[in-house]
Amino acid sequence: MSxxxxxxxxxxxxxxxxxxxxxxxxxxxxxKSYQNQYNVLVNxxxxxxxxxxxxxxxxxxxxxDRVDRCVTCHLGMKEEALKNVRQPFTTHPHMYHDVExxxxxxxxxxxxxxxxxxxxxxxxxxxxxxxxPKEFMEASCxxxxxxxxxxxxxxxxxxxxxxxxxNCAGCHKIEGYQKQWVPPLDGIGSKVNRTWLVNWLxxxxxxxxxxxxxxxxxxxxxxxxxxxxxxxxxxxxNGVTLESAPAVLTSASEAVKAxxxxxxxxxxxxxxxxxxxxxxxxxxYVANELGKVASKDNKEWLYNYIKNPKHISPDVAMPRFRLKxxxxxxxxxxxxxxxxDYEMEAQPEHTPDPAFYEKGLxxxxxxxxxGCHELSAAHKSEEVGPELSLIGSKKIYEIDFGKTTIDQxxxxxxxxxxxxxxxxxxxxxxxxxxxxxxxxxAVTVALLGNTNETIPEEYxxxxxxxxxxxxxxxxxxxxxxxxxxxxxxxxxxxRLVATDLSMEASQVQRKWVEGYFKVPYSLRPILTxxxxxxxxxxxxxxxxxxxxxxxxxxxSLDHEITKDAASVSKxxxxxxxxxxxxxxxxxxxxxxYVGPPLDKIGSxxxxxxxxxxxxxxxxxxxxxxxPDNKLTDEEAEDLAAYLIxxx
Amino acid sequence: xxxxxxxxxQSKVWRSIFRHGLPVSNRTRAEAVFYNFFLHVHPTxxxxxxxxxxxxxxxxxxxxxxFIVLVFTGALLMLYYRPSVAQAYWDMKDLQFVVSSxxxxxxxxxxxxxxxxxxVFLHMMRVFYTGSYRPPKEFNWVIGVMxxxxxxxLSYTGYLLPWxxxxxxxxxxxxxxxxxxxxxxxxxxxxxxxxxNSVGENALVRxxxxxxxxxxxxxxxxxxxxxxxxxxDGGV
Numbered sequence: 001m002s003x004x005x006x007x008x009x010x011x012x013x014x015x016x017x018x019x020x021x022x023x024x025x026x027x028x029x030x031x032k033s034y035q036n037q038y039n040v041l042v043n044x045x046x047x048x049x050x051x052x053x054x055x056x057x058x059x060x061x062x063x064x065d066r067v068d069r070c071v072t073c074h075l076g077m078k079e080e081a082l083k084n085v086r087q088p089f090t091t092h093p094h095m096y097h098d099v100e101x102x103x104x105x106x107x108x109x110x111x112x113x114x115x116x117x118x119x120x121x122x123x124x125x126x127x128x129x130x131x132x133p134k135e136f137m138e139a140s141c142x143x144x145x146x147x148x149x150x151x152x153x154x155x156x157x158x159x160x161x162x163x164x165x166x167n168c169a170g171c172h173k174i175e176g177y178q179k180q181w182v183p184p185l186d187g188i189g190s191k192v193n194r195t196w197l198v199n200w201l202x203x204x205x206x207x208x209x210x211x212x213x214x215x216x217x218x219x220x221x222x223x224x225x226x227x228x229x230x231x232x233x234x235x236x237x238n239g240v241t242l243e244s245a246p247a248v249l250t251s252a253s254e255a256v257k258a259x260x261x262x263x264x265x266x267x268x269x270x271x272x273x274x275x276x277x278x279x280x281x282x283x284x285y286v287a288n289e290l291g292k293v294a295s296k297d298n299k300e301w302l303y304n305y306i307k308n309p310k311h312i313s314p315d316v317a318m319p320r321f322r323l324k325x326x327x328x329x330x331x332x333x334x335x336x337x338x339x340x341d342y343e344m345e346a347q348p349e350h351t352p353d354p355a356f357y358e359k360g361l362x363x364x365x366x367x368x369x370x371g372c373h374e375l376s377a378a379h380k381s382e383e384v385g386p387e388l389s390l391i392g393s394k395k396i397y398e399i400d401f402g403k404t405t406i407d408q409x410x411x412x413x414x415x416x417x418x419x420x421x422x423x424x425x426x427x428x429x430x431x432x433x434x435x436x437x438x439x440x441x442a443v444t445v446a447l448l449g450n451t452n453e454t455i456p457e458e459y460x461x462x463x464x465x466x467x468x469x470x471x472x473x474x475x476x477x478x479x480x481x482x483x484x485x486x487x488x489x490x491x492x493x494x495r496l497v498a499t500d501l502s503m504e505a506s507q508v509q510r511k512w513v514e515g516y517f518k519v520p521y522s523l524r525p526i527l528t529x530x531x532x533x534x535x536x537x538x539x540x541x542x543x544x545x546x547x548x549x550x551x552x553x554x555x556s557l558d559h560e561i562t563k564d565a566a567s568v569s570k571x572x573x574x575x576x577x578x579x580x581x582x583x584x585x586x587x588x589x590x591x592x593y594v595g596p597p598l599d600k601i602g603s604x605x606x607x608x609x610x611x612x613x614x615x616x617x618x619x620x621x622x623x624x625x626x627p628d629n630k631l632t633d634e635e636a637e638d639l640a641a642y643l644i645x646x647x
Numbered sequence: 648x649x650x651x652x653x654x655x656x657q658s659k660v661w662r663s664i665f666r667h668g669l670p671v672s673n674r675t676r677a678e679a680v681f682y683n684f685f686l687h688v689h690p691t692x693x694x695x696x697x698x699x700x701x702x703x704x705x706x707x708x709x710x711x712x713x714f715i716v717l718v719f720t721g722a723l724l725m726l727y728y729r730p731s732v733a734q735a736y737w738d739m740k741d742l743q744f745v746v747s748s749x750x751x752x753x754x755x756x757x758x759x760x761x762x763x764x765x766x767v768f769l770h771m772m773r774v775f776y777t778g779s780y781r782p783p784k785e786f787n788w789v790i791g792v793m794x795x796x797x798x799x800x801l802s803y804t805g806y807l808l809p810w811x812x813x814x815x816x817x818x819x820x821x822x823x824x825x826x827x828x829x830x831x832x833x834x835x836x837x838x839x840x841x842x843x844n845s846v847g848e849n850a851l852v853r854x855x856x857x858x859x860x861x862x863x864x865x866x867x868x869x870x871x872x873x874x875x876x877x878x879x880d881g882g883v
Contacts, residue, residue, distance in 0.1 A: 004700055022751045056745055067737070069744065113737065115744040126811045397812070 031056065031115050034073040038089050047081035056115060061103040063456055068103040068112035070120060096152055107140040108132055123409075128395045132448075135441055136411045139392060142449020146176065147463045159446030162439055166212055170371035171430075172385035174450070176463075181315050182212075184374035187236035191301040195347045197227040200296075205434055207296070207341075208289035209281060214431035216367050217422070228352045229360020233375065240311060245299040246329050249336070257333060260326075264334025267327050272520075272532040276318075276486075279339070286486060286497060287318065292341035303332045310481065319482040322535040367429055385430065392451035400424060414444045467492030475547035482534055490552070498531065505548040506557040507609040513548065517541045561607030561640045571642025579629055579639075587646065595626065602644040610640040688878045697882065706770035707877070710798075711870065713763040717801075720756040721859065728808065730855035732848045735810035760802050767798045787876040790869055797866045804858035807851060818846050818854070 035054050042049040058069045076082035076089040077099065083091045092099075097107075105112035110131035111122040122130040132139060138156040150157050160177075163169075169177040188197075199206065201223040204213040218226065236242070252260065273290070274283035280291035293302075304311075307328055309318035323331065353359060361377060364370065368385075370378040391414070399413050402424035406412050416423050418440045421430035435443065469491035471479050479485060485494035488501050504513075518541075520531035536544075575581045582591035585598045601610075614636045617626035631639065655661055656669060667678035680686045696702060727746055728738045742749035771791060774780055780788035807818045822841055826833040842849030 022748055026748045026751065065733075111740075113740040113744055119744070126813070 029115070030117060031072045034088060035075065038075045041085060041089060042076075042082075045081060049076070049079050049081050059100065059103045061101070061106070064103065064106055066103050066105055066112055068105050069115050070104040070108075070110075070112060072115055073117075074104075105129075106143075107137065109140070128393075130409060133411060136445050136448055139445045139448035142392075142446065143451060143453055144455055144459045145461045147461050155442050155445050156449060158439070159442035159444070162435070162443050163446055166214070166433055166443075167372050168388070171368050173387040173389060175389040179372070180212075182372040183313060183316070184237060185230060185369075186233050186374070186376050187240075187312075189231045189234035190236065190242060191298065192296050193298065194227055194231050195344065196296045196341075197230060198223050198347050199345050201226055207292060210278065210285065210289060214433040216431040218367075222363055224350060225353055225356050225360050226363050228356040229364065232357065233377070236312065237374075237376070238314075242300050242304045242312075243307075245303040245332065246325075248329060249299055249303075249333055257337075260330045260333040261337050262330075263327060264330030264332070265338075267323065267331055268334055270533050271321050271323075271535070272530050275530045275532050290335070290339055292339060292344070294336045294339045295341035295344050299332055299336060302335060303328065306331055317483040317486040319484075319532065319534060321532070322537060322540075367431070388447060389450055390452045392448045393453070411444055411448060414447050415440055418443055469493040471547070471551075474543050478540055478544060501548070501552055503554040503557065504552040505550075506552070506554045507606060508604055509606060510545050510549060512604045513545050514541055517544070557606075557608050557612050559608035559611045559640075561611060561637060561644060563607075563641050563645060567638050567641040568645045569642075571638035571640070571645075574635055574639050575642055578635075598643060598646060600646060602647045605644070607640050607644045610643050611636050614639055688875050690878050690881050692881075694881060703882075704769075704773055706766055706773055710763060710767050710770055711874075713759045713766065714866070714870070716759045717756060717763065718863065720752050720759065721863075723752055724756060725859060730808065730851050732810065732851060735808065735851060739809050739811075760805060764798055764802050767795050771795055784876070784880055787873060787880070790873045790876070794866065794869050794873060797862055797869065801858065801862050801866065804854045804862065807846070807854040808858065810851065815846055818850065822846070822850075 032054060035052055039051040042051055052075055056069060057071045057075075058067055059071060060067050071077065073088045074092075076085065077092040079091055081091075082089055103112065104110075108131055109122065109129040111120055111124070111127050114120040114122075118124065120131075135155075138153040141150060141153040141156055145153065145156075148157075148160070163174065164177055165180065167180045167182060168174060169179045170182070192200075196207075200213075201216070201218055202220075203215055204211045205215065248256070248260075276284040276287040277290045278284065279289070281289070297305075301312075305313075305318075306321070306323070308320055309316050310320065364375065364378055369375070370380065371384065392410070394410055396408060396410065399408075399410070401408060401413065404416065404423055406416050417430070418433065418435055421432050422428045470476065470485075470493065471490065479490075484490075484501075487497040488494055488499060489496045490500075491502050516531075517534070517536050520533055581598075584592040584594040585596065586593060587598050591597075613620060613626075614629075615631055615633075616628055617624045618628060665679075666682050668675050670676040670679045680689050724742070727742050727749065729735065739753075742753055746752075774788065774791065803821065807814045822837045825837045825840065828836065838844065840850070840853065841847075842853050
């Protein structure tokens with residue numbers, strides 16, 4: 001009995017102590033210690049920084065339904081004087097948005113309401129959004145910024161571009177991304193050979209390192225069945241038939257052949273095929289690799305394709321070069337002789353599986369090949385991958401990490417999935433895109449940005465509505481045939497690889513345009529893309545020049561320049577002395593090479609354009625590095641007069 | 648000194664509060680119990696052996712002690728908590744992070760709740776194994792069982808209030824289990840509990856009212872009867 005009383009007494013005392021500790025625990029909180037440390041720190045600084053009164057501080061953002069107490073400890077965020085002090089007191093790096101308006105967790109995530117370090121990071125139970133690691137921060141920009149290019153968020157911008165170009169939308173539904181054009185597979189049996197196809201299916205990047213086709217990690221057997229299946233599709237879509245290749249390609253004597261190859265080689269260079277195509281990795285990035293194309297495509301197909309690409313494949317961006325019959329044959333002969341893959345892995349003798357067609361079709365559907373490639377035998381794809389429009393809001397408990405031991409968070413899940421697509425279960429079908437680390441990071445960022453958060457409409461920056469301008473009529477036909485808009489922009493539509501043509505006729509002289517199509521040259525020696533030579537006949541050049549003169553004009557660029565000698569010499573003085581233009585531009589071989597050379601500029605540009613351009617270059621090309629020298633009207637006129645005198 | 652105290656005990660104020668005199672005789676000792684609100688449920692006489700700790704292990708007393716702790720901390724928690732879908736979880740977070748001793752309050756409430764369920768259960772086991780349910784105490788056993796059910800219900804209704812994933816799915820599972828009661832009764836009860844067909848705003852308000860008012864009041868009434876009966880039967 002007395003023992004029991006002792007225990008009772010002891011436990012009472014223990015409980016009393018515990019109870020007494022509770023208010024102490026409340027008094028000695030982490031954040032109070034930080035605030036005291038901060039006050040000590042700012043007292044010691046040479047600059048004057050106001051100490052803070054002790055107490056919880058918070059940013060209340062009712063619009064986003066957030067309360068962020070990060071500022072309880074991050075006290076020096078706006079104090080420039082604290083740039084070099086330790087965390088949590090240091091100055092925030094450049095902020096694009098007002099912290100009073102947006103709070104902290106809107107961009108950083110984490111648990112804003114917390115007042116303890118560990119809890120604030122949000123890597124705790126029942127918190128779905130832990131703080132973003134620095135490398136994935138830009139994902140938050142995506143919540144509001146729906147526009148294509150966000151200069152302040154280069155990683156996000158890159159990620160969105162990769163998602164678009166890798167055609168993720170082929171298998172996954174993702175809001176804001178459209179399926180890209182990919183060659184349809186009807187007729188592939190008349191185009192490629194089986195050996196190439198098997199090798200390609202097994203590892204596309206071995207043939208062309210820059211291809212967008214991912215590696216489906218097919219086992220040997222599946223690759224063979226799929227190749228047998230695909231080789232049965234010999235008929236081109238829309239009932240198009242291939243002309244047989246000229247007999248001379250096979251029957252010609254060695255001497256004739258050498259001549260043919262010589263001609264083909266010349267035309268290949270003149271046409272500047274490598275402006276768009278790469279040859280063994282060198283060249284443009286617009287079109288596909290040609291270095292081993294002769295081991296892939298047969299003569300007949302090459303001949304028909306170069307002759308009229310859009311006849312074979314209506315949506316392809318390849319222009320139709322105006323080649324004569326012998327030039328065409330020469331080109332094919334040249335390709336056949338030059339672009340051979342001598343290292344192509346030979347395939348062993350192979351007897352097709354008796355049920356290869358059915359099995360092949362099943363595989364075709366299993367890997368959702370028709371998510372990207374059209375094929376008449378398979379119906380439109382059912383998007384087999386999960387929708388990714390809201391993947392950034394996926395909760396951790398919704399994710400199956402399989403048997404992996406990676407960090408249990410959404411960014412590492414997405415990153416691991418991109419690096420090793422079937423890491424979480426061998427039954428998964430996602431192919432390997434073989435992204436670089438930088439690309440994986442960018443794609444992860446872009447995907448993390450797809451959240452279900454509701455943002456007030458006034459904060460959303462929408463993508464600019466895409467221009468649907470497509471020139472019609474005679475000019476339209478030429479534009480389509482030459483795929484001009486694969487490189488040039490016209491009235492907001494097209495891909496900007498080369499120049500924007502929307503005000504071309506106000507910028508350049510008609511005579512120069514006509515001459516340019518005869519011998520296209522690059523205006524800047526440092527650029528790699530070069531205008532191909534289409535070998536256009538005169539009447540087509542006339543149509544182009546006529547159309548441009550009537551449509552690609554901006555009236556406000558008209559400006560009469562008086563070309564008297566006084567004005568020209570004043571302009572010359574301005575050029576060489578006042579503004580030092582020669583540091584970037586060359587005239588008769590002297591000067592810098594950053595800007596285009598200005599020899600004969602007077603035969604190319606119109607005076608009005610030079611005048612307006614000099615006055616405010618960024619108004620016409622925001623990314624231009626041409627300095628805005630704030631020229632007076634008179635200076636601009638004189639300088640323009642001097643430049644157009646350079647004929 | 649003695650005189651001083653005697654003067655106080657004889658004063659008008661003291662006598663208006665404690666009508667009986669000092670417990671010096673058996674009569675005044677009995678009066679001290681009868682006339683005191685807090686003591687009047689006590690039996691006037693208790694058997695000495697029932698005072699032994701191991702006789703009851705004090706489990707009933709511990710249960711009511713925990714109940715008092717729960718009422719006290721619960722009332723304080725009610726000051727900060729709003730039973731609405733938009734606010735409930737954030738109020739909990741605020742309790743955790745910014746209310747003075749808020750986390751301590753929550754923890755007290757939670758641990759006392761867990762302990763109460765366990766101790767009430769142990770209490771029932773003790774009563775069962777010592778045969779204390781035998782006549783004339785059968786009815787008090789029944790009330791005791793009702794109190795056990797009420798304790799469990801209090802615990803269950805409180806589970807939803809934090810409005811996190813655990814609560815949401817806990818209540819979803821629980822009310823779906825109710826649904827399997829046959830003859831369509833289950834669906835009706837579940838609908839009544841949730842104020843709808845799924846766990847949402849209505850369910851939260853209903854569970855809040857049940858947890859903070861209806862069930863505690865029922866518990867107090869039943870406890871009153873429970874204690875009164877024990878005392879009349881000579882228990883502590």
